[in-house]
Amino acid sequence: xxxxRIHGRGGQGIKMASRILGTALFRSGYTVQDAPKxxxxxxxxxxxxxxxxxxxxxxxxxxxxQPDLVVVADDTLLAVPAAGTLLGIGPDTVVLINSxxxxxxxxxxxxxxxxxxxxxxxxxxxxxxxxxxxxATCAGAAACLLGVIEARKLEQAITEExxxxxxxxxxxxxxxxxxxxxxxxxxxxLVREGHVIPATGYDxxxxxxxxxxxxxxxxxxxRAAANSVQVRTGLWRTMRPIIDHEQCNHCWWICSxxxxxxxxxxxxxxxxxxxxxxxGCMVCVGVCPPHAISGIPEYLAQxxxxxxxxxxxxx
Amino acid sequence: xxxxLLTGNAAAAWGARLARVDYVPAFPITPQTxxxxxxxxxxxxxxxxxxxxxxxxxxSMITAAGAAAATGVxxxxxxxxxxxxxxxxxxxxVAGWRAPFVLVNVSRGLSAPxxxxxxxxxxxAARDSxxxxxxxxxxxxxxxxxxxAYRLAEDPDIRLPxxxxxxxxxxxxxxxxxxxPAAELVQTFLPPFDARNIRFSASAPQSQAVAVLGGGPYxxxxxxxxxxxxxxxxxxxxxxEEFAGLFGRDxxxxxxxxxxxxxxxxxxxxxxxxxxxxxxxRLREAGQPVGLVRPRLLRPFPAAPIAALLAGKxxxxxxxxxxxxxxxxxxxTELTCSLYGRPDAPPIVCSFIGGLGGRDISAQEFYxxxxxxxxxxxxxxxxxxxxxxxxxxxxxxxxxxxxAMAEQVETAPSPQEQGDE
Numbered sequence: 001x002x003x004x005r006i007h008g009r010g011g012q013g014i015k016m017a018s019r020i021l022g023t024a025l026f027r028s029g030y031t032v033q034d035a036p037k038x039x040x041x042x043x044x045x046x047x048x049x050x051x052x053x054x055x056x057x058x059x060x061x062x063x064x065x066q067p068d069l070v071v072v073a074d075d076t077l078l079a080v081p082a083a084g085t086l087l088g089i090g091p092d093t094v095v096l097i098n099s100x101x102x103x104x105x106x107x108x109x110x111x112x113x114x115x116x117x118x119x120x121x122x123x124x125x126x127x128x129x130x131x132x133x134x135x136a137t138c139a140g141a142a143a144c145l146l147g148v149i150e151a152r153k154l155e156q157a158i159t160e161e162x163x164x165x166x167x168x169x170x171x172x173x174x175x176x177x178x179x180x181x182x183x184x185x186x187x188x189x190l191v192r193e194g195h196v197i198p199a200t201g202y203d204x205x206x207x208x209x210x211x212x213x214x215x216x217x218x219x220x221x222x223r224a225a226a227n228s229v230q231v232r233t234g235l236w237r238t239m240r241p242i243i244d245h246e247q248c249n250h251c252w253w254i255c256s257x258x259x260x261x262x263x264x265x266x267x268x269x270x271x272x273x274x275x276x277x278x279x280g281c282m283v284c285v286g287v288c289p290p291h292a293i294s295g296i297p298e299y300l301a302q303x304x305x306x307x308x309x310x311x312x313x314x315x
Numbered sequence: 316x317x318x319x320l321l322t323g324n325a326a327a328a329w330g331a332r333l334a335r336v337d338y339v340p341a342f343p344i345t346p347q348t349x350x351x352x353x354x355x356x357x358x359x360x361x362x363x364x365x366x367x368x369x370x371x372x373x374x375s376m377i378t379a380a381g382a383a384a385a386t387g388v389x390x391x392x393x394x395x396x397x398x399x400x401x402x403x404x405x406x407x408x409v410a411g412w413r414a415p416f417v418l419v420n421v422s423r424g425l426s427a428p429x430x431x432x433x434x435x436x437x438x439x440a441a442r443d444s445x446x447x448x449x450x451x452x453x454x455x456x457x458x459x460x461x462x463x464a465y466r467l468a469e470d471p472d473i474r475l476p477x478x479x480x481x482x483x484x485x486x487x488x489x490x491x492x493x494x495x496p497a498a499e500l501v502q503t504f505l506p507p508f509d510a511r512n513i514r515f516s517a518s519a520p521q522s523q524a525v526a527v528l529g530g531g532p533y534x535x536x537x538x539x540x541x542x543x544x545x546x547x548x549x550x551x552x553x554x555x556e557e558f559a560g561l562f563g564r565d566x567x568x569x570x571x572x573x574x575x576x577x578x579x580x581x582x583x584x585x586x587x588x589x590x591x592x593x594x595x596x597r598l599r600e601a602g603q604p605v606g607l608v609r610p611r612l613l614r615p616f617p618a619a620p621i622a623a624l625l626a627g628k629x630x631x632x633x634x635x636x637x638x639x640x641x642x643x644x645x646x647x648t649e650l651t652c653s654l655y656g657r658p659d660a661p662p663i664v665c666s667f668i669g670g671l672g673g674r675d676i677s678a679q680e681f682y683x684x685x686x687x688x689x690x691x692x693x694x695x696x697x698x699x700x701x702x703x704x705x706x707x708x709x710x711x712x713x714x715x716x717x718x719a720m721a722e723q724v725e726t727a728p729s730p731q732e733q734g735d736e
Contacts, residue, residue: 061587063675207705
């Protein structure tokens with residue numbers, strides 16, 4: 001059975017990627033199960049989907065714990081623990097990363113024993129949440145790595161899944177997906193079907209006896225004030241606002257008041273952005289009277305951060 | 316017909332479409348919304364000649380469904396979790412009206428705290444209402460069960476509403492190959508609703524009402540519901556056989572997966588049962604005679620076929636994806652009760668609580684449950700009930716508690732604070 005997990009951000013078409021790959025495998029004679037996994041996510045938040053494909057009935061269900069192929073549509077997610085991109089990756093897992101960096105760089109940074117492949121990022125927009133065909137592109141590259149899907153089945157699947165959209169949108173998605181499919185040709189068939197989990201010699205679950213605890217501990221109350229600051233919504237950001245302090249006229253009130261996340265604080269008439277919580281909505285960029293705030297792609301900002309520091313920064 | 320990839324929600328909507336329903340009262344809730352979105356699209360496009368009405372709550376939705384069914388039209392509706400409980404008063408009421416319609420429930424855990432994922436406490440809460448219940452393990456079964464449900468609901472020997480249950484996420488948002496039965500075959504299996512004496516015409520208005528009654532008449536009417544429901548065991552089997560003849564799929568009241576020659580069997584409902592099938596195959600490869608017994612029909616309770624399948628087994632592993640607080644798993648309670656006093660009943664019936672709030676159950680956990688059952692067989696004593704919960708999960712919960720409870724962390728620095736600087 002093939003077990004494939006696809007990671008990206010809300011808005012990048014990650015559910016669609018699983019559906020395209022699922023339909024392409026289904027049209028190639030496989031029994032398929034595909035599903036997105038989401039909760040209360042929003043645009044830019046980490047999301048993933050998964051696909052299982054086999055030549056017999058699929059009885060496994062739920063999140064894939066031991067993937068044969070992991071696709072990471074946005075390399076900035078690799079540093080986000082909550083995204084779980086690296087869950088269950090083993091030496092036989094193929095990890096396909098959409099990135100400007102090399103496979104060696106990622107292998108080294110993450111100390112990965114897996115087979116790392118790079119889908120060279122083709123940025124046509126600054127804001128990665130708006131990458132128009134990244135879902136289809138990743139599905140195209142993944143289809144080639146699996147080696148069991150012909151290009152025309154991939155095209156058929158895209159047409160089927162995007163059927164409700166404008167013909168020109170479908171054409172552009174097909175073109176992006178086929179380009180990625182062809183780019184991966186030297187690695188065609190790299191992904192191998194994973195094994196079943198045998199019922200002998202398995203790791204026994206570490207079950208515990210849940211102890212009784214009084215309601216002052218065991219009721220699901222949240223009594224600590226202002227703990228929402230611990231949720232780093234800044235990790236959802238695909239665009240980063242930057243204040244040019246020389247341009248800033250220190251009117252202080254406008255950007256800090258209109259920021260929907262209260263992520264701009266003013267001290268001594270100097271505004272500063274709290275990047276742990278700024279979601280990158282760019283409202284401040286639009287409202288700043290002297291045009292002192294500009295937006296740059298988050299991935300570029302992060303590349304500059306890591307060039308500035310010897311250690312990769314998480315801010 | 317060639318199968319296509321459909322989610323459980325789409326399969327439920329297709330069931331309603333193929334059943335040619337007349338009226339769909341609706342109210343959206345995650346993870347059910349896709350069902351009514353799909354049906355709304357078909358009503359708009361003219362593919363389904365039904366009247367769809369969005370109501371202001373599930374309570375009103377079930378009232379509308381019952382009232383419409385009481386005029387003799389074919390009614391479909393769907394809900395989930397809090398929605399089903401919000402409608403609880405009306406579930407009992409419309410069952411008491413003997414209003415025949417089909418309600419799909421997409422199982423999701425109940426608040427508090429809040430989860431969006433699968434858990435059977437919602438559907439179990441409706442257990443005593445008078446609705447019959449069919450529980451599905453995969454997307455094909457969802458579609459098939461909606462069709463079967465209409466046959467049960469509308470049968471003059473039953474005439475009760477029927478709930479068809481599917482798990483949120485694990486089925487609702489999961490695509491699998493689903494064969495769409497040919498419309499003509501469905502027409503043969505499920506002809507138009509013959510409402511007989513249930514009629515309503517605007518030109519000949521009549522009142523249908525219920526009265527305030529004393530215990531004697533009340534007992535009569537309530538017990539008649541029970542007797543009608545009990546007719547469902549035999550009728551379900553008959554309808555399932557007819558279904559198998561027309562569509563080639565076995566939908567009998569109790570699934571038996573490699574259970575005939577098994578020494579130990581899993582007993583559970585819902586989509587995680589397919590994971591049990593997988594575990595059974597792996598355990599068999601390892602030389603362990605294990606099987607699965609899964610009721611599709613839970614109301615009426617098919618006690619006789621279940622007892623027959625479990626007769627002579629060494630042990631039963633009951634997995635409850637629900638929890639009756641202060642008692643334990645509902646399936647375990649009902650199974651032990653129905654087996655009591657039977658000379659051929661399995662001596663060991665283990666209780667495991669697993670999958671609450673959508674918590675996954677791993678392959679290794681299925682294997683380990685069998686190991687626990689084997690030890691119990693050797694010792695001759697059933698183990699105490701166990702929640703499937705690992706040390707790592709408790710560590711994760713501790714982290715959340717440290718964040719949520721400021722007063723506890725004031726005395727000792729939390730890992731969060733230590734790690735911050």
